[in-house]
Amino acid sequence: MAKVEIDPGICGLPTTVRAEMDPDTYRCRLSIESECAAIRKMAEDLQEVDPFQEIALRRGDGPLTLRKGHEYCSHSACPVPVGIIKAVEVAAGLALPADVSMKISKDDD
Numbered sequence: 249m250a251k252v253e254i255d256p257g258i259c260g261l262p263t264t265v266r267a268e269m270d271p272d273t274y275r276c277r278l279s280i281e282s283e284c285a286a287i288r289k290m291a292e293d294l295q296e297v298d299p300f301q302e303i304a305l306r307r308g309d310g311p312l313t314l315r316k317g318h319e320y321c322s323h324s325a326c327p328v329p330v331g332i333i334k335a336v337e338v339a340a341g342l343a344l345p346a347d348v349s350m351k352i353s354k355d356d357d
Contacts, residue, residue, distance in 0.1 A: 249266055249267065249268040249339060250265075250266070250267045250268075250335045250336075250337075250338035250339040250345065251264065251265065251266050251267075251335065252264070252265045252267075252331045252332070252334055252335040252338075253265075254327060254328050254331040256284075256326060256327050256328060257327070257352070259284070259323070260283075261282065261283040261284035261287070262282070262283055263280065263281065263282035263283070263284065263287050263328050263331065264280070264281045264282070265278065265279070265280050265328075265331055265332050265335040266278070266279040266280075266335070267279075267332075267335035267336050267338070267339035267340075268339055269299075269339050269340055269341075270296075274298075274299070274340075275296050275297065275298055275299075276296065276297050276298075276299050276302075276336045276339050276340055277295065277296050278291070278294060278295055278296065278297065278332065278335075278336075280294070280332065282328070284328070286320050286321055286322055287320070287321070287326075287328050289320050290316050290317065290319070290320035290321070290328075293316055293319075293320070294312065294313060294316045294332070297311075297312050297313060297336055298312075299336050299337070299339070299340035299342060300342075302333050302336045302337070303333070303336075303337060303342055311333060313329050313332045313333050313336070314329055314333075316329070317329030327350075334348065
């Protein structure tokens with residue numbers, strides 16, 4: 249199982265994603281807990297994914313997680329959909345677990 253804790257930034261609505269592979273179907277089951285109402289709605293509609301579909305931008309219709317993010321998230325820069333995909337990658341053995349980060353500042357030149 250993989251776990252990703254997402255601090256999305258200024259909205260202050262954290263999300264925790266747990267992803268676990270089903271060895272019989274090779275699909276990844278998702279458990280998503282969030283303080284964000286939009287992400288909670290997305291989680292109801294995103295309970296299982298195909299890991300290979302999730303890592304391929306140009307395969308079929310692309311990642312289901314990104315499509316659901318587009319459908320439910322009101323903020324295009326929300327990092328939660330990408331965090332979900334990272335959890336799927338690790339649970340499926342398609343990536344090693346490693347932290348990611350963004351440092352955002354405004355330079356007043």
